[in-house]
Amino acid sequence: MTSAGYGAARALDADGPRDDGTGALSRLAPPARRFLARRKGVLARLALWSLAESGQAFLVGYGVARSVDEGFLAGDPRRGLLWLAVALVAVLSGAPVVRGVFAQLAGLTEPLRDGLVRRAVDRSLDRAARGGPGGTDRAAVSRLTNQVEIARDSFAGLVLTLRSFVFTAAGALLGLLSLNPALLVVVLPPLTGGLALFLCTLRPMAAAQRRALATDEALGDHAARSRAALRDLTACGTGPRAERRGADLVADAAAQARTLAGWATVRTAALGVSGQLPVLALLVAVPWLRARGVSAGALLGAFTYLVQSLLPALHTLMTALGAAGARLLVVLDRVLGPVPDAAPRATGPSQAVSTACHGRGCGTGARASADVVRPVPGPAAPAVDLRSVTLSYGVRAEPVLDALDLRVAPGEHLAVVGPSGIGKSTLTRLVAGTLAPSRGEVRVAGHLVTGRAAAELSALRVLVPQEAYVFSGTVGDNLAYLRTDVRRGELDAAVRVLGLELLVGRLGGLAGPVRPAELSPGERQLIALARAYLSPAPLLLLDEATCHLDPASEARAEEALTARPGTLLVVAHRLSSAVRADRILVLDGVRAVCGTHEELLGCSRLYRDLTGHWQAGPPQRV
């Protein structure tokens, strides 16, 4: 499986323990029993029509046997023809029987369809309500349309064939018994053996079907996410990556379809063997049967039972169980089974946990994170968790980041420093989820960020880039852009702590107009910082977002943002900014070193060089 496909399938695997059909079967048995118990009348009428099918199957073989033994071989062709007419009437009576069965079938399939649609809608609404915009269940469209129809058709096919097999087999076996019990001794072993062999293939086939559906949903989800994020994909230049991922998912879907086709081949082979063996056994056993007094008519009747009734019914049953049965099990489990994990919601700041390179002395991210526990979404999850993250901007390009491990605790303030072009912005974009790693995984508050929809990402983090974004509107609109329900008092407080009083006063207060072209880059940055300050997201990413501020304004803004509940990751461009952080990550080529200011002065030559460069004077940038 491709990496993208693997990721998608893994994400879908998180929906519940559905690795084989056993778990699904035990989950679905109680609702299935309740569903059938409420429809006893329909089932009884269906059974009555099916009894007619048993009689029909019985008469076909019996009529042929009697026509030979009592008619043609006994020199009474009139009697023979009469018995043949009985067999013919039995065959022709099949049409009204099928009509009666179909009329009753709707009483089972339509309530099933209605129930599944109701369930899919309820679940999707519930998920959206729990998860807010991020909880949107895109796979619901697939469940509501494609999968419900699959379930209805599969169920109808299954009821038809299962019922037909049971009643036809009962009629045919009764007929064989009435002709001569020795016939059963020859026919039954290959018949049941073939059936048992076929049943063994059902579980792996169900698993393959489940994976095929999971891939189908992942593909639909990817298409929906890509469509929603078209502008971001274009802006970030990640279109080709999204395209590659889509191609991976398509390839994955094709691979799953091939696997399913493989199982279908195995099943057809089993069917061929079990379908032909009883006839062969009967032929081989003719002398043995004749020695036990089986008449020629009984033999012909037995062949008629096999060829006309038993084997076609078995064939249809196997085909239906193998395809429709496996499909039904999987689809029902997806619609009725355990509710998938809700999409991430913004988690508030929580207790600090150990970080990747915490402690005395420097350490590379990779080395220091070796002892970390598996991240679990929830309050104790690290604010940022990078695992073996590698990023190359091209297939043959040198990686900008190579196997980087980094763990930032909730509430921590981390500064990222390094020479120009080393990958600082790349790192923030990876954490922000606007750039997908070539390898490895990036989690924010325990949630994988790669491939998430913009609405889900904005609940997790805010990224403030160097070129701040402000728009034409009021000052209040600009500040409350990421939190529309903000109170007036909170707006005033943000203006105060970030030092925007003069600017806001000059613009005419919170209701004053903002004309982006008339603001200096520093003023635009102040507005963007105040907006980020008010955002409910637990993680702030500042990518040189204070570079146009004077040192005093920068210090004031950073102190306010540090005091805000949540985690702060700052790409620092001044020594003062780095020193203010709890820890500093020094990017050095594809190596990364992390520690406190003092630790790094002792162990990182690059950091010493950078601080020397900063201290050397203006413009104090690296």
Ligand SMILES: Nc1ncnc2c1ncn2[C@@H]1O[C@H](COP(=O)(O)OP(=O)(O)OP(=O)(O)O)[C@@H](O)[C@H]1O
């Ligand atoms: N979209 C892109 N396509 C190809 N290469 C890119 C892209 N973005 C960045 N790079 C390259 O990746 C490397 C890291 O860039 P990045 O912007 O992350 O560095 P930086 O440390 O933030 O630099 P600065 O401090 O100058 O902002 C650079 O060599 C850059 O040329």
